[in-house]
Amino acid sequence: MDLYIYNKALALQNVMDTYGSLRWVRRYTECGEFELHCPFTVDNIRLLAQDNIIRKKDSDEVGFIEYRNVKRDETDRENLIVKGKLGEGYLNRRIVWGREILNTTYELALRTLVDKNCINPTDTTRIINTLILGDIGNFTGNINFQVSYQNLLKVVEALCLEAELGNRIRFDKTLKKLKFEIFQGLDRTSSQTVNPQCIFSKEFDNILDQEYTDSIMDYRNVALVGGIGEDADRRLLTVGSGTGLERFEAFNDQKGISNMVDNVEMAEAEYSALLSSKGNETLAETKKVQTFENGVNLNSNLRYKVDFDLGDIVTCMSKKWGITIDSRINEIEEVYEESGKEVNIVFGKEMPRTIAQKIKLL
Structure with missing residues (x-):
């Protein structure tokens, strides 16, 4: 897999076709990451400079370099290890500057936050010149939301988790810009007929092994949200x-959410809606965990990026165990080594990463 290396202004520096391994992790609601191992040479250390950008030949996704390390291996060879975030990680360099109150769709709220803090901020020193907004998807789902002085990436990830939307930054080679986009995976479950169905099952010979997890260890279904006020006067929802x-x-605890806008007190219903949105955030992060862990045979009927991709909802089933669940593909790890390509998939936004469902594609 050839790697195209750009500087932070998106000018192509060179194409890299020789390296030890590349781990490229795509995530649906959270920021992805990568790790590249290659021989240490003067050319490589110069090419893979901090903040330079990496793009795989077969993709318009990008990652930027944050970390470099040189070390000797057991054969006394010097290797260069490079790590970084995928494009969404640029949002980690910004905070929500000031207070934002957004009563709109999730998608428009997310685009507004990125626009005001990265693309068209009042303070021009905060502009990320290579970043623009991509096409709007017109996804449904509304939110009444207030936020101030929080890390922008964390806010974007939290809203995407609650709305079950993905976020990504892709390279537009024609415009020479990076596009921030909100997207939504396809429903490929067995209960629908709009899209081609994707069913992982040992009975269909497309998986090699199977493991089932059902957990309520971190589950919460009622959130008490505390707003302004003290003791008996505290606003609770x-x-x-x-x-x-x-x-x-x-x-x-949301004591920091104010009910004043430009020295005018909000209506009771409007402030309650803000508190309600914070409660929904809590419940979105503490859902039940019900997962399959499967080893998938890619020489079967399922093709990566054709029959399933990041964000899609698919069906996992075991007739023997009498279990069928629909779950979202929340993470895809691509690994490129001299021996070939390997793809590992994580199902389910509900899962804490410690017990996340991993699917190894062989």
């Missing part, structure tokens, strides 16, 4: 429902 042992509670 409950989001979610449950009774008896089916009720799992959490507290979200």
Whole structure:
């Protein structure tokens, strides 16, 4: 896999076709990452400079270099290890400067936050010159949201998790710009007929092994959100429902959310909507975990980036165990080595990464 190396102004520096290994991790709601191992040479250390940009020949996704390390291996050869984030990681260099109150769709809220803090900020020193907004997808789903002085990437990731939307930054080779986009995976489950179905099952001979996990260890379905005020005067709002042992509670402290805008007090319903959005964030992060872990045979009927891709919702089933679940592809790890290409998939945004469902494509 050839690697195109650009400087931070997106001017092509060279093409790299010889390296030890490349690990390229794509994520749906969170920022991806990469790690490149190659021989240490003067040319390589110059080419792979900090903030230079890497693009794979077969993709318009990019990553930028943040970390370099030179070390000797067991054969006394010097190797260069390069790490960095995928394009969305540029948002990690910005905060939400000031207070934003957004009552709109999730997609427009996300685009507004990126535009005001990276593309058209009041302070021109904050502009990222290579970044533009991509095409709008007109995705449904509304939010009433308030945020101030938080890391922009973390805010974007939290909103995407809640809305079940993906975010990415892709290289537009014609415009020589990086495009920030919101996208949504396809529904490829067995219960729909709009898109080609994608079903992982041992009975279909497209998986090699299978493991099932069902967990409520971190589950919460009721969030008590605390807003402004103290003690008996504190504004409290409950989001979610449950009774008896089916009720799992959490507290979200949002005392910093003000009910004043330009010295004018918000209507009660408007402030309650802001608190409600924070409760929904909590519940989005603490869902039940129900996953399959499968080893997938790519010599079967399922083709990567054709029959399934990042963000798609697919069906995993075991007739023997009597289990069928629909789960989103939340992470895809591509590994390129001298021995060939390997792809590993993580299913399910609900899963804590410690017990995330991993699928190895062989």
